[in-house]
Amino acid sequence: MNISAKHSAIEVEVHGNFVDGREIEAGAGQMLDIRNPATGDVIARIPNSTTEDIDRAMKSARAAFEGKAWGGMDTRSRARLVNHLADAFEANLDTLYRLETLNNGRPVNETRAQLSRLPDFFRYFAGLALARRDSVIPVEGSYLNYTLRTPIGIVANCTPFNHPLMIMCKSLAAVLASGCVTVVKPSEYTPLTTLKLAQIFTEAGLPPGVFNVVLGLGQSAGKMLAEHGDINKLVLTGGTEAGRIAGGAAAKVFAHQTMELGGKTPVMVFDDYDVDQAVNYAVFGAFIGAGQTCVCASRHIVQASIYDEFVEKLKAKTLSIRIGDPFDPTTQLGPVISARQRDRVLSYSQYGREDGARLVTGGVAARVPGHENGFFVQPTVFADVKSDMRIFQEEVFGPFTSVTPFKDEADALRLANDSPFGLAAAIRTRDVGRAHRVASAVKAGIVWINDHHRLDPASPWGGVDDSGIGREFGTESFDDHFNTKSVMVATHDQPFDWYRDTATQRRLN
Known part of the structure; x- marks a missing residue:
């Protein structure tokens, strides 16, 4: 339900939770x-x-998971529905x-480019649902052993403010394609597109209770x-300490x-790589989304022989970034999410x-005419940064990004x-062998060679x-939405009586 009120001459929408399809x-x-x-x-x-609000959403999700409209839907029908939602x-x-x-301040060109990818998330996981096969496992003896996978149930999803829809859809696509249900708690800063998508999907035919949204801190x-x-x-996508607290609770x-x-x-930028191209990737990796990304290019580790050139060109490129109104298509950098941030x-x-x-550029708030109360920060570069800072x-x-020099490959990996x-x-390197050596040795779950911030469902x-x-x-994500059941079938008709033939039995299991 949307209710409008006047607040400081601006129309303010009052929203509630989205539960059971409304x-x-x-x-x-x-x-x-x-x-x-x-x-x-x-x-x-x-x-x-409140606790009562959370309970209400959870009960709606459980009813949908166990109900005929969703829980009883066959795989092909569900895949067709997920494609229709896309x-x-x-x-x-x-x-x-x-x-x-409007809600998170990213320049409109960025949000358009990012959100246009999201329908394919759902199409990819719909394809996995159709392609899924359970296993037949060769085992010793006259037995048929096969597995059955069943959806795990309710997925609780706590999403952040920086990519509200994209990060939520990474989970939601797998949830829907697997036959699970979800209760989403979006960031208290950026809940509006999550609420809107729940409405869109319900109107497109998603059964009530499959996709619930609870709001709050x-x-x-x-x-x-x-x-x-x-x-x-x-x-959960968020800070490490929040993850420790939430993970401990869920583990119970x-x-x-x-x-x-x-x-x-x-x-890591090696001296065989084009410096201008390295700088172009640097500003993209560091400042896209106003740097509010978990994969922000926040530590540039640059080979000493090109270090000074890299820093000077990074400064020039950073100073050219246009800060302004996110709805202006010429704007290249918007605000951070809040005054606190x-x-x-x-x-x-x-x-x-x-x-x-050494402060190379930035380090202060940015002034945008007509947006004096906005939360803008000048893109910031520090150089000569040591690893203990x-x-x-x-x-x-x-x-915000930093630049640190390194001597050789071993030194680059040590710092990284x-x-x-x-x-x-x-x-960043043109040496194929080095690229793969370093990718293997660096501590990370995701590695980009001569690129940055690329993902695919x-x-x-x-x-x-x-x-x-x-x-x-x-x-990996799709499979983690199922419980695996092993079914062992005896295909022989040999008589069995352990307690009569105990002395002659060769094995217990």
């Missing part, structure tokens, strides 16, 4: 403001869900990417969802877990200066692996160490 009116509890990060204006209000998504792209730009609504006794799988009910957590991506990014500029790094070790999550994180890494996505566990995308 948006329900917000209760009388705490309400949260949703702001446009480009202006600071309140654009919507949402409830901070078509419905595509038909509403214009509405969705504009709403996402991560530390309350998200925590209650993660520790709910009826979840069967937890998917032995739920499957997939978590994409923090990152501090090293980019802006202040966090600026605090790391102070840490860099205090620790002796905070800006080398800690995730900033903003338009000097991190608690292990989500992504990138390598067929390619597994996830990290190691403090960057999380499990994988999204690919057959």
Whole structure:
């Protein structure tokens, strides 16, 4: 249910949770403001869900999972429906990417390009559903052994603010194609496109209760969802500490877990690679999405022989980036999500200066005419950064990158692996042997050679160490939405009586 009210001369939508196929009116509890990060204006209000709200969504999900409309649907019918949902998504792209730009501040060209990929996520997993085969396993003796896979049930999904729809759809596509159901808790900063997609999919024929949305703060609504006794799988994208808390709660009910957590991506640039091309990738990797990505190119590790040239060209390229209104098609960098995040990014500029790094450019808030209350930060580059500095070790999550020189391949790997994180890494070289050696040795779940930030629904996505566990995308993600049942069938008709023939038995099992 959408209710409109006037707030500071701006029309503010009041939203409730989306449960059992419809948006329900917000209760009388705490309400949260949703702001446009480009202006600071309140654009919507949402409830901070209570225990009763979470329970209601979970009951709806369980009823859908066990009901005939969804739980009784055969695989081919489900795959056709998922493909139909992809078509419905595509038909509403214009509405969705504009709403996402309004809600999270990414330039409209970025959101259009990113969201246009998402329908194919659903088509890929619909294809996996059709292609799925269970196994027949050769075993000793006269037995037929085969497996049956059954959907695990309710997937609780806590999503972040930086890529609201894209990250949610990485999970949702596999959920729907596998026959599971979901309760999604989007970021309290960016819930609007998730609510809109739930409405679109319901109108396109998705049965009620399959895709529920609960709103609220991560530390309350998200925590209650993660520790709910009826979840069967937890998917979370967020900070490492949030992952530890949520993962510990979900472990108490032995739920499957997939978590994409923090990152501090090293980019190793060798001197046989074109410097101009390396710089082009550097600004893309560091500043796309205002640097608010877990795979942000936040640590550039550059061979000493090209280090000075790289830094000067990176400075020039960074200074050319156009900061402005996200709805202006010429804008190349929008705001960060909130005043709190802006202040966090600026605090790391102070840490860099205090620790002796050289500020190349940026390091301050950006002023955008007509958007004086927006949360803009100038893209920031620090050079001469050492591995013991905070800006080398800690995730900033903003338009912020550092540059560190290295001597040789071993030194590059030492610096790249000097991190608690292990989500992504990138390598810039024309030496084929080196590329594969370094890719094998670097600590990361994702490696790009002469590219950055590329993904595909067929390619597994996830990290190691403090960057999380499990994988999204690919057959790895699809398979983790099932419980595997082993069925052993005796194909012989030999008599059996253990307690009569115990002395002559050669084996117990």
